[in-house]
Amino acid sequence: MKIKKASQSRLNTIDFSTLPFGTVFSDHMLICNYKDGKWGNVEILPYGPIEMNPGTQVLHYGQSVFEGMKAFKNTKNEMLIFRKYENFKRLNKSAVRLSIPEIPEDIFIKGLDELLALDSDWCKFEDGYSLYIRPFIFASAECVKASSSAEYKFIIITCPTKKYYGDSIDIVIEESFTRAAKGGVGFAKAAGNYAASFYPTKQANANGFHQVIWTDSIEHKYIEEAGTMNIWFRIGDKLITPELNDSILEGITRDSIIRLAEDSGINVEQRRVSVSEILNAYQSGELKEVFGTGTAVTVIPISSVTYRKDKMTIEALEDSLSIQLKQKLQAIQKGEVKDIYGWTHKAASTASII
Ligand code: COI
Numbered sequence: 001m002k003i004k005k006a007s008q009s010r011l012n013t014i015d016f017s018t019l020p021f022g023t024v025f026s027d028h029m030l031i032c033n034y035k036d037g038k039w040g041n042v043e044i045l046p047y048g049p050i051e052m053n054p055g056t057q058v059l060h061y062g063q064s065v066f067e068g069m070k071a072f073k074n075t076k077n078e079m080l081i082f083r084k085y086e087n088f089k090r091l092n093k094s095a096v097r098l099s100i101p102e103i104p105e106d107i108f109i110k111g112l113d114e115l116l117a118l119d120s121d122w123c124k125f126e127d128g129y130s131l132y133i134r135p136f137i138f139a140s141a142e143c144v145k146a147s148s149s150a151e152y153k154f155i156i157i158t159c160p161t162k163k164y165y166g167d168s169i170d171i172v173i174e175e176s177f178t179r180a181a182k183g184g185v186g187f188a189k190a191a192g193n194y195a196a197s198f199y200p201t202k203q204a205n206a207n208g209f210h211q212v213i214w215t216d217s218i219e220h221k222y223i224e225e226a227g228t229m230n231i232w233f234r235i236g237d238k239l240i241t242p243e244l245n246d247s248i249l250e251g252i253t254r255d256s257i258i259r260l261a262e263d264s265g266i267n268v269e270q271r272r273v274s275v276s277e278i279l280n281a282y283q284s285g286e287l288k289e290v291f292g293t294g295t296a297v298t299v300i301p302i303s304s305v306t307y308r309k310d311k312m313t314i315e316a317l318e319d320s321l322s323i324q325l326k327q328k329l330q331a332i333q334k335g336e337v338k339d340i341y342g343w344t345h346k347a348a349s350t351a352s353i354i
Contacts, residue, residue: 001114006046010123019162021296022132026119026158028132030111033140034101034152042111044118047157055141057149064191065094066136068295069156069252071116071347073125074335075323079116079347081133082108082333091135093250098150100137105155108135115156117349120261132161132296132335138191162262164262164296168303168316169210174200174276175308178217179225179247186247188222194228201227211292213305215275217247223273226302229292230254235281236288243270245246253293253329259341260328266321275307282312290314291322297328 006027014024029047033040056066069087071079088109092102116123116131123131135156139149177200179184183346185193197212204212211227225231225243230251232241239261261268281287291301299322302319305312331337335344 003044026122030156055142062192063139080344116347172306174212179214181217229294232291254352
């Protein structure tokens with residue numbers, strides 16, 4: 001691995017008290033190119049522009065996949081990366097669907113460790129801080145033929161972050177637009193899934209909502225996701241989240257919350273959830289909590305769900321399961337409790353710097 005260090009860190013120019021999500025980038029980035037049928041050498045370079053010609057394939061056909069993952073500092077100032085093998089596997093699952101060559105494990109895992117060890121100071125220990133990690137792969141050949149590219153770039157960049165949203169969000173059930181369809185790419189973290197969500201989300205924002213709840217593409221009867229997150233409902237004392245299918249992203253936070261909830265004795269159901277079930281549960285007083293899970297947000301309470309003209313307001317509870325589960329997850333992420341699941345890994349440097 002070739003590492004070229006930034007001549008001067010930008011760290012002391014950053015105001016960590018105001019960190020709009022995803023706009024401040026750490027000193028270094030990792031780049032690896034795919035050409036002639038194989039992935040080449042990994043380089044870590046100072047964060048900066050990459051050269052692209054207007055004919056670069058990703059700009060025309062959107063052949064691109066990404067991941068979102070996080071690292072945290074423990075009390076010993078060590079960087080703990082959360083579930084990196086899961087993100088690695090999911091990136092390759094997305095890559096296969098988008099006809100992108102898979103990244104070898106040692107490039108992803110060793111490269112990530114090295115990059116994070118180098119930019120470790122960008123991750124703060126204080127409450128609420130983490131380092132958001134964005135690995136992505138895109139079609140980089142200069143060619144406008146509508147086919148998979150012959151060349152790709154795998155890049156990892158990182159951003160110091162605080163909160164993605166405030167304390168809770170308001171959402172509206174979307175019945176016209178669709179995020180993903182059966183047989184499509186909804187399960188993959190494909191860049192185009194996000195691009196297609198922006199127009200409906202902008203309309204929801206204009207009507208005072210933070211996000212939309214995506215429903216199934218055929219009948220708009222079944223709930224799939226909330227914005228860029230997986231969605232959860234507490235009905236009575238049960239937690240219910242839509243079961244995975246090819247239009248739902250297999251959230252790693254979703255999976256972690258399922259494990260933590262079940263191990264806390266909470267009954268979790270992964271199954272189809274209809275809009276009418278939620279309306280009925282609200283009317284009977286059994287809908288106690290609604291929340292979203294995702295890497296960027298971790299766990300976020302949803303304070304209202306609007307369906308057509310009706311707003312269902314969900315009061316914050318003293319004994320909120322979502323807050324309890326969030327605290328359990330964060331304690332593991334920050335190394336405050338023993339990680340019995342093997343989810344956290346210290347970022348360790350092995351390479352030599354040139
Ligand atoms: C994540 O939670 O990592 C996401 O994918 C959300 C992102 C689009 C900011």
